[in-house]
Amino acid sequence: MWKILIIDDDFQVLEGMKKAIPWEAIDAEFVGEASDGAEGLEMIGRTKPDIVITDIYMPVMNGLEMIERLREANFPGELIILSGYTDFQYARQALRLQVSDYLSKPVTVDELRTVLEKVIKELEAKELIKMEQEEIKKRLMLYEPFGQQEWLKSVITGTFQKWAAALNPPPSEQQYWLHRNHLVMGIELMSTIRTANLSLIDWNLFRFALANIIQEILTEDWPESDFIELHSHHAAIMFHIERSEPMDTALARIKTIGDRIAVCILTYLQLNIRIGLGQIKAAWQEISDSTEEAFLDLLQMTIIPSPGKPSSLPSNLAIRPIKFYQELAEAIVYSKEETAAQIVDAYIRQLQIMPSITPAYLQYLCTELWTIFAYSLYSVGIVLDELFPEAHLPSEISQIQTPAQLQEWLRAKIHIIATSRHWSENSKHKEAVDFMIQYAHDHYAEEVSLEDMSKQLYLSRNYLNQIFKKATGETFTNYLIQVRMKKAQALLAEGKHLIYEIAEKVGYKNVPYFSSIFKKYTGMSPSEVGKSG
Incomplete structure (x- = not known):
């Protein structure tokens, strides 16, 4: 106001x-x-x-x-x-x-x-x-807490060349990077009716819940690792391995961690994931090769060849789909049509010289890329289906038989997305909204207000609330409550804490008030949830 x-x-x-x-x-x-x-x-x-x-x-x-x-x-x-x-x-x-x-x-x-x-x-x-x-000042402030995360993402996806001049491994961590082996685990969240119909708020809550579960397991089982969220339903874990540890032992430990992650995500979130493993690399500059191997391993599970027929997957790692996905996702997020088109053209040129590319693989790429487009737009409050109300996706994808047809299809979709009248209203606010979402998940146990956001983002609280609600459909206050309630549910499910302790852990000093908010959100009181758990 x-x-x-x-x-x-x-x-x-x-x-x-x-x-x-x-x-x-x-x-x-x-x-x-x-x-x-x-x-x-x-x-x-x-x-x-x-x-x-x-x-x-x-x-x-x-x-x-x-x-x-x-x-x-x-x-x-x-x-x-x-x-x-x-x-x-x-x-x-x-x-x-x-x-x-x-x-x-x-x-x-x-x-x-x-x-x-x-x-x-x-x-x-x-x-x-x-x-x-204040754009430059805001960007510096926004990227400061995420600078290391962005560097990790660039390393794991193979896009680090453009960051290398300014973002080499920090001096304090060079020993950590230069004197260990590295392996990437690819993680794919399986598509279900439940995940297909998630709202933006629920998608973010699931995304953060999944990240929290994985990071807690890694803290206990393999502290020298990094969790990186990628595009849409993909994520990755970078394991840093002591060179004195035998490779077989390291692989066995990593597979055990993957099994534990899958079980915990199914138990706590009722979601299924698949896990693929890359090969161990000696140099950090080769980590993206391990990433591609991990996701090609996942792809083998997705596109299973018919008995007696060769695999429809390309064997040459040069096509690097994860790097392509990451670069294209970034271009879509910031509505850079020309950049996105150049990325598509370069990738298509690689596909055209690959003798093993089949229509099945091209159609799989279409499905993956549509999901990435949907996620990228969803992150700024735009629903992809609303931009293409007349599209019949299965029919369109089934007609794609050659790389050239894929190129034409992608460029047409990118043009419509980039020239949408909805885009300019949302894309320039994405960084502020992203920061607010991340802040809610990092500081839910503290007293958090729009006034805090206002001071950090150099924008008025009224204006921030407007752009947050426009992007997410929720006020920042309501979003913070949902984050706190999801965390409270997880703590109750653990059965390790008293209700007043949980209230404090999620930012409430007044236990009766916490209980009333919790019941309004879940339909049950904290004590009832504790008993049922």
């Missing part, structure tokens, strides 16, 4: 203004009043309003002097002067001080509403300009 402060030494004017302003209709709230400029400065400093409505003639300090002080202090809000007819001579001075409007008393309700709506539009425009001006 936009915060409005009113300053006037006439009590009747103050009361009349409070009644005349259509607070709810313009999404505004009254944050205070003052009777002179000096008191007004104090109130402005305390309440930090977005809009100040002020008289000129007032005791102690008049309105124009107060406005001069505010301008000297770089007050970011909008200023509206409301004064008597005889004060019109001051309009020129008011304009010099860059006030938003100058209204003469008495003012009608319609005039007041029109001016406030205009000023609020100006505030919204300033927010957009500020966001664009």
Whole structure:
């Protein structure tokens, strides 16, 4: 909500203004009043309003002097002067001080509403300009906590060349990377009716829950490892292996960890995963080869050749589908049509010189890429099916028999996605929304508010709430509650903690309040869930 402060030494004017302003209709709230400029400065400093409505003639300090002080202090809000007819001579001075409007008393309700709506539009425009001006600062701030994760993703997918100049292994970890062997485990979340119909909120909750389970297991069983989320329903684990450990022993341990991960995900999330393993590599620069081997291992499980027929999978690792998926996903996320087209063209050229490429493999690629498109768009609040309401995907895919047909199909889809009128409204907010989602999952046990987000992202809390709800369909507060409730359910299922301990672990100091929220969310009280578990 936009915060409005009113300053006037006439009590009747103050009361009349409070009644005349259509607070709810313009999404505004009254944050205070003052009777002179000096008191007004104090109130402005305390309440930090977005809009100040002020008289000129007032005791102690008049309105124009107060406005001069505010301008000297770089007050970011909008200023509206409301004064008597005889004060019109001051309009020129008011304009010099860059006030938003100058209204003469008495003012009608319609005039007041029109001016406030205009000023609020100006505030919204300033927010957009500020966001664009702060883009570099925001990107640096956003990427700081994820810089290492992005470097890991670039290494595991083979796209690290473009990062290498600035993001080589940190000096503190070079021993860790240079003097160990490495192996990648590919993880594929199996498609079911349940996962196909997930909302964006539920998908994110499942994604974080899956990551938490895997990371907890790795912490216990193989601390020297890294978990990396990839595109759509794929993820990977990078195992760093002491060179003194026999390869057979390491592989046996890693397979045991994979089995444990699959069992825990099925037990706690009722989801099935498949696991593929790459080969052990001595150099970190070769880790992406292990990734491709792991996912080709998974692909062998997906496309099973008929008895007596050769495999429909390409044997040459040069086509590197995981690197292709990652680069194309990034281009789709940021609506870079030309870049996406170049990535597709380069990949198709590789496919065209491969003698073992079959229609079955090309059609499999179509299905995988459609899923990646859906996930990439979903992450910024766009539903892929809504962009293609007339598409009949199975029929389209069945007609793709050659790499050239795949190229034509992909480029047509990418063009429609990139030129969609929905895209420009959402893509530029993706980084802020991603940061807020990650922050909720990292800090759910603490006191978290939009005010915290506002300070970190250099955007107003009102604007943040708008873009978060537009992207996810939920307010940030509701999303945080869902994250906390999912974690509380997981803790109750473990059966290791008392209810008051769980309440504290998910950010609630008041146990009865936690219990009421939990029952509203799940339909059961925490004690009932504990007994049933």
